[in-house]
Amino acid sequence: MLARRIIPCLDVRDGKVVKGVRFKDHEIVGDIVELARLYAGQGADELVFYDISASPEGREVEPAWVGRVAQVIDIPFCVAGGIRSVAAARARLHAGADKISINTPALENPSLINALADEFGSQCVVVGMDSRKIGGIWRLHQYTGDPDRTLTSERDTLSWIKEVTERGAGEIVLNCMDQDGVRQGYDIEQLMAAREVCPVPLIASGGAGAMEHFADVFKKANVDGALAASVFHKGVIAIPDLKNYLAQSGIEVRP
Amino acid sequence: MTLALIDTSTANIASVRYALNRLGVEPVLAATPGEAAGAKKLILPGVGAAGPAMRALERSGWADALRNDTRPLLGVCLGMQLLFGESDEDSGTGNPVSLLGLIPGRVERLAPSDAGPWPHMGWNTLSFSPGSDPLLTGIEEGDHVYFVHGFYVPEGASTLATTSYGARISAMVRHGHIAGCQFHPERSGAVGARILSNFIKG
Numbered sequence: 001m002l003a004r005r006i007i008p009c010l011d012v013r014d015g016k017v018v019k020g021v022r023f024k025d026h027e028i029v030g031d032i033v034e035l036a037r038l039y040a041g042q043g044a045d046e047l048v049f050y051d052i053s054a055s056p057e058g059r060e061v062e063p064a065w066v067g068r069v070a071q072v073i074d075i076p077f078c079v080a081g082g083i084r085s086v087a088a089a090r091a092r093l094h095a096g097a098d099k100i101s102i103n104t105p106a107l108e109n110p111s112l113i114n115a116l117a118d119e120f121g122s123q124c125v126v127v128g129m130d131s132r133k134i135g136g137i138w139r140l141h142q143y144t145g146d147p148d149r150t151l152t153s154e155r156d157t158l159s160w161i162k163e164v165t166e167r168g169a170g171e172i173v174l175n176c177m178d179q180d181g182v183r184q185g186y187d188i189e190q191l192m193a194a195r196e197v198c199p200v201p202l203i204a205s206g207g208a209g210a211m212e213h214f215a216d217v218f219k220k221a222n223v224d225g226a227l228a229a230s231v232f233h234k235g236v237i238a239i240p241d242l243k244n245y246l247a248q249s250g251i252e253v254r255p
Numbered sequence: 256m257t258l259a260l261i262d263t264s265t266a267n268i269a270s271v272r273y274a275l276n277r278l279g280v281e282p283v284l285a286a287t288p289g290e291a292a293g294a295k296k297l298i299l300p301g302v303g304a305a306g307p308a309m310r311a312l313e314r315s316g317w318a319d320a321l322r323n324d325t326r327p328l329l330g331v332c333l334g335m336q337l338l339f340g341e342s343d344e345d346s347g348t349g350n351p352v353s354l355l356g357l358i359p360g361r362v363e364r365l366a367p368s369d370a371g372p373w374p375h376m377g378w379n380t381l382s383f384s385p386g387s388d389p390l391l392t393g394i395e396e397g398d399h400v401y402f403v404h405g406f407y408v409p410e411g412a413s414t415l416a417t418t419s420y421g422a423r424i425s426a427m428v429r430h431g432h433i434a435g436c437q438f439h440p441e442r443s444g445a446v447g448a449r450i451l452s453n454f455i456k457g
Binding site: 001002003005040045067070071074075076093094095096098120121122123124170171198199200201202224225254255 | 264267268269270273274276277302303304370371372373374375376377378379380399401403404405419420439441442443444445447448
């Protein structure tokens, strides 16, 4: 049986892993390669590296650390942030990343999704979304790495999920902004709605604070994976304990 | 031991190379068959679609060379599928793609239905008969490996190990000196490393 995935997310700024609360006040939590090795060794199923400063400043992730990560870890990893072209995606994939994830550039230029899927296959193409409810409708946000530049998009989240999967996205990471960094649990309501319209793997993001939150999101929203950052970086939850807990809760995981 | 990695500029070549490095092997990157002349074994990696991958193999001379080669060969992911006769992954042309034809069989589109979304992406379990092949030495029934694919080879005469995702999928195959993994051993933790090590040492 296909296992549910546990995915530590490493937000990267200036070559260091950082974590903020509600996208603000970032603090350094450690070295990229050391943390990648640590989480892979603990049984993480996949890693996501998100260069949170890349989109706002219009620069691209330095592929040098992508290669360093690829050399040391033996689980899949995805690189996100600042990828605006097929060439930028190719550089990261050829350096050893398994997937690339686009967020703001997809909103600005949706045909980039088609171009990436045609060139590399849908399995490499992840679309990330930052979404929160405004006036009763889930709406997308852009440039979320920088609170001063964060914009609310005209697009609603659920129709965007449909569009990007039709364009060839092979996986969706839905970051629920109201819950991000506050550790009160995943946004089950939004993720259930997303699951209804999402025909490809769906990864929950934002809000993990306790092991029960992971069990909840797998059981209630039927997501394929759950992404979290601070609970892992701060040692609130150890991945081996989480895997044991989920297995005992009747959820298929890789031991 | 000299091992050549067939270099068709596919995206996962760095990952496979680094996985071999972690096992103490520095492979020769062979864009053409001549560059692999001194190698004892070959690995054919691959991600992406069957049509462009076959065109790259034909352009480089690798397609003909592999049809006449007798060295141990391991195909990985799309590289495994390319070993078979024909693929339904038509890149929109409506016509099946002719593959290397080294193993009888056909690559079909996966229809997971109730099993989950398409494509099949994530860690799934291996099922096999113990002792069936040296590649499986040290691997246990139920071990998880990492899959990413939307097309598959149905269980058949060459199947060594299966996984289930709406269908019984050939997870590993063997036909004489030719073997393949549908999953990514280079991204499958200790289990994948053991399978690669078995190939190197076998």
